[in-house]
Amino acid sequence: MKVIVDLCVVPIDVGVSVSKYVAECQKVLQDAGLEHQLHAYGTNIEGEWDDVFAAIKRCHERVHALGAPRITTTIKVGTRTDREQSMQDKIDSVTESRP
Amino acid sequence: MKVIVDLCVVPIDVGVSVSKYVAECQKVLQDAGLEHQLHAYGTNIEGEWDDVFAAIKRCHERVHALGAPRITTTIKVGTRTDREQSMQDKIDSVTESRP
Amino acid sequence: MKVIVDLCVVPIDVGVSVSKYVAECQKVLQDAGLEHQLHAYGTNIEGEWDDVFAAIKRCHERVHALGAPRITTTIKVGTRTDREQSMQDKIDSVTESRP
Amino acid sequence: MKVIVDLCVVPIDVGVSVSKYVAECQKVLQDAGLEHQLHAYGTNIEGEWDDVFAAIKRCHERVHALGAPRITTTIKVGTRTDREQSMQDKIDSVTESRP
Numbered sequence: 001m002k003v004i005v006d007l008c009v010v011p012i013d014v015g016v017s018v019s020k021y022v023a024e025c026q027k028v029l030q031d032a033g034l035e036h037q038l039h040a041y042g043t044n045i046e047g048e049w050d051d052v053f054a055a056i057k058r059c060h061e062r063v064h065a066l067g068a069p070r071i072t073t074t075i076k077v078g079t080r081t082d083r084e085q086s087m088q089d090k091i092d093s094v095t096e097s098r099p
Numbered sequence: 100m101k102v103i104v105d106l107c108v109v110p111i112d113v114g115v116s117v118s119k120y121v122a123e124c125q126k127v128l129q130d131a132g133l134e135h136q137l138h139a140y141g142t143n144i145e146g147e148w149d150d151v152f153a154a155i156k157r158c159h160e161r162v163h164a165l166g167a168p169r170i171t172t173t174i175k176v177g178t179r180t181d182r183e184q185s186m187q188d189k190i191d192s193v194t195e196s197r198p
Numbered sequence: 199m200k201v202i203v204d205l206c207v208v209p210i211d212v213g214v215s216v217s218k219y220v221a222e223c224q225k226v227l228q229d230a231g232l233e234h235q236l237h238a239y240g241t242n243i244e245g246e247w248d249d250v251f252a253a254i255k256r257c258h259e260r261v262h263a264l265g266a267p268r269i270t271t272t273i274k275v276g277t278r279t280d281r282e283q284s285m286q287d288k289i290d291s292v293t294e295s296r297p
Numbered sequence: 298m299k300v301i302v303d304l305c306v307v308p309i310d311v312g313v314s315v316s317k318y319v320a321e322c323q324k325v326l327q328d329a330g331l332e333h334q335l336h337a338y339g340t341n342i343e344g345e346w347d348d349v350f351a352a353i354k355r356c357h358e359r360v361h362a363l364g365a366p367r368i369t370t371t372i373k374v375g376t377r378t379d380r381e382q383s384m385q386d387k388i389d390s391v392t393e394s395r396p
Contacts, residue, residue: 001159006338008303008373013214016268016379019387023394038391039336040384041303041373046337049159053152060100060148060178069181070214074272074373075174076305076338079159082168082313087337090316094335097320105206105239107274112313115280115367118288122295137292139235139242139285140204140274168313173371175206175239175272181214186238189217193236196221199357247357251350258298258346258376267379273372277357280366 001049004087006076008042009059011068024066025059046087100148103186105175107141108158110167123165124158145186199247202285204274206240207257209266222264223257244285298346301384303373305339306356308365321363322356343384
């Protein structure tokens with residue numbers, strides 16, 4: 001099952017700046033060979049369900065290992081059976097529908 | 100790794116009422132033996148990371164099997180290494196902090 | 199326009215326990231006279247759009263005033279024009295659909 | 298109070314494709330003069346709290362007016378008092394922290 005995910009990992013009690021931890025998650029996604037795109041409030045990821053969620057688990061493990069005692073993460077997950085759709089397809093589909 | 104999750108599964112293109120699909124997800128969680136609590140905008144789940152996410156995947160599979168061609172799900176995931184905390188502990192902790 | 203909202207306010211850089219800040223938000227909702235229900239990963243709120251979002255803004259203002267330099271909040275918002283539905287209706291509707 | 302928001306509006310019971318409705322929301326944000334950036338699972342918005350949330354309310358009104366009887370929206374909201382930060386600053390900050 002193919003998924004498109006929006007991932008936002010928030011380490012708690014590591015100070016006001018969390019970018020070091022988010023960068024570590026980018027590295028996890030990179031190392032997993034997953035298509036991903038950082039935006040201003042999260043990262044979009046595209047791939048097989050099991051691969052994507054294994055990478056998200058690894059993000060939690062790595063962020064805890066870097067010193068965060070607590071993490072709260074928000075995930076949006078989209079699946080569909082009617083047709084294949086990539087992250088770029090989703091953006092194009094909105095852009096082409098502009099009134 | 101223990102997680103507390105808030106899960107909100109939204110089937111798309113199945114009509115205005117989605118309760119049949121949400122009820123199916125309740126059954127999946129029940130069958131998985133996972134502690135869970137339905138609320139007005141989702142379901143809280145407590146358990147081991149792999150068990151909880153396997154159940155969430157099964158929810159998507161079941162909801163697609165029931166006829167939904169597309170699903171968008173929102174998940175909040177909390178993990179912590181400083182101490183064990185149950186769903187009820189979280190509620191108690193806020194209730195006891197009331198100003 | 200009536201809304202049902204799920205609100206989860208996360209203060210950042212205030213230590214590992216955030217319950218004091220969540221309790222302050224409960225007080226804001228209480229003082230606003232809004233129907234609300236705390237659960238293990240947020241609070242459900244029911245009311246008119248403007249009243250609910252004014253209260254959410256006040257939550258951010260109060261949590262900053264209590265000392266949090268940064269806040270990240272997750273909100274789910276439901277509106278419908280086909281019929282009135284309360285938070286309890288949503289729960290009942292799923293419970294009655296159990297397979 | 299300045300906010301950075303991630304907005305994902307999901308119209309329910311309008312068929313499997315929702316891009317027409319998302320495009321309408323883009324137009325609302327455009328007309329409101331708000332800085333915004335579409336991504337594969339939502340739209341990031343930057344502006345004053347009241348302006349951004351007035352626009353989000355207008356999105357719900359417009360999407361209902363286009364025929365959607367029900368909408369479920371997910372919003373992430375960030376505020377901070379320690380310093381100003383734009384959407385691009387957030388992306389740069391992660392990019393520069395890459396391990």
